Amino acid sequence: MADGSTTIHTAIIQGAKALAIELSGQQADLLTRYVLLLAKWNKAYNLTAVRDPEEMVSRHIIDSLSIVPHVTGDSVLDVGSGPGLPGIVLAIMYPGKKFTTLDSNGKKTRFMLQAKMDLQLANLDVANARVESFKAQVPFDAITSRAFSSLVNMVDGTKHFYKAAGREVPEGLPGSHPALLSCSDMLVPINIMGSLPAKSYQDFCSMKPGSTLA
Template sequence: MSTGERPEMDVPAELRTLENDPLHGDARVAKYFGDTYPRVLAFAELLADQGVLRGLIGPRELTRVWERHILNSAAVLPFLGEGTIVDVGSGAGLPGMVVAAMLPERQVVLVEPMERRTAWLFEAAERCGIDNAIVVRGRAEDVRESVEADVITARAVASIDKLVKWCAPLLSDTGRMALLKGKSARDEIERAKYVLRRAGLVGEAHEAPTVAGVDPTTVVTLSRV
């Protein structure tokens, strides 16, 4: 998901480009994404061009789209396991659209309640050739009858205890969650311990590096006991 709701604003075209991002064109980034780089690049370029205009990212983030959003989202991949991926509160498509771009053989469902954001997700998937992204409008609580997940992802949506209450009913019998979190992830797990216990889940925080020189991301996995 993007960070919190932002008003749409005008930004000069010369600023709405990845050219202002120090990681753009870096060979390490292209190597990290490998064969999936063209799809990821297309999404990153579209996010840089349209993200601020549509209130998806802040103007100060245009100089760090790769680090703050794309690589941060990509860090969740080693924790996804097998099966259908459901990105809850997908927002700007983070991490869901990045995950779908990197795993074209997997079905990735992007669940988002806001109409204008679902419109963005449909457009981004089409324009970037990310055919395996399926956009569903609604909150996690609203789609329990139609969506089942082998793994749930979420970024900047809510605290762990709230995510478990909202999303655990979507999980398959062997399902798990892989959540992008900040440095206080372990404290969040501790605060959510009773909710996790009731849901039959156990939490663990992992350091998830991507490209050398970029701070690692923290991923919290919630697995069946």
């Protein structure tokens, strides 16, 4: 690897270890190649405000890796994925799961298609559409997003894509949501009964998927 690539590769491995995540050699290599590809495209297209590849590691890669232990199910929809965050990172980490990344920005979806081809991510589908007009073939086991300003907006905008996976959420209960665990601005399914309480990211991330908040 070139010096810059080696620095990024090392930073990714160390950042993952800090999250108690052990990357395989292939995963570390793919994540490094993704960062380099993102940095290259970002010089011509405004894919992310983060310009420095090393900063991309901490701001994008490690942040996306922080929800790896919380992702459940076999099919995941990443809404407002931008250049593929966290969707492409998760697709690298979970080659046995199916990921769909959704974004309305054509430049960003073209980049994701290029990343899919370059990284040979057979488990990734890329959709260029707004969430309001996206037509899912089947419901998803999990939904992730960095694009929504609140859990309430996230639930309202995506609940029709979500498959309960055997966890019933009673209808007609005020404030009941087939909703989502918030972790570093990203979300994975969790049952939340009652109104959505104010919780820190640390509080949410310490919870187990399938837990119930009163």
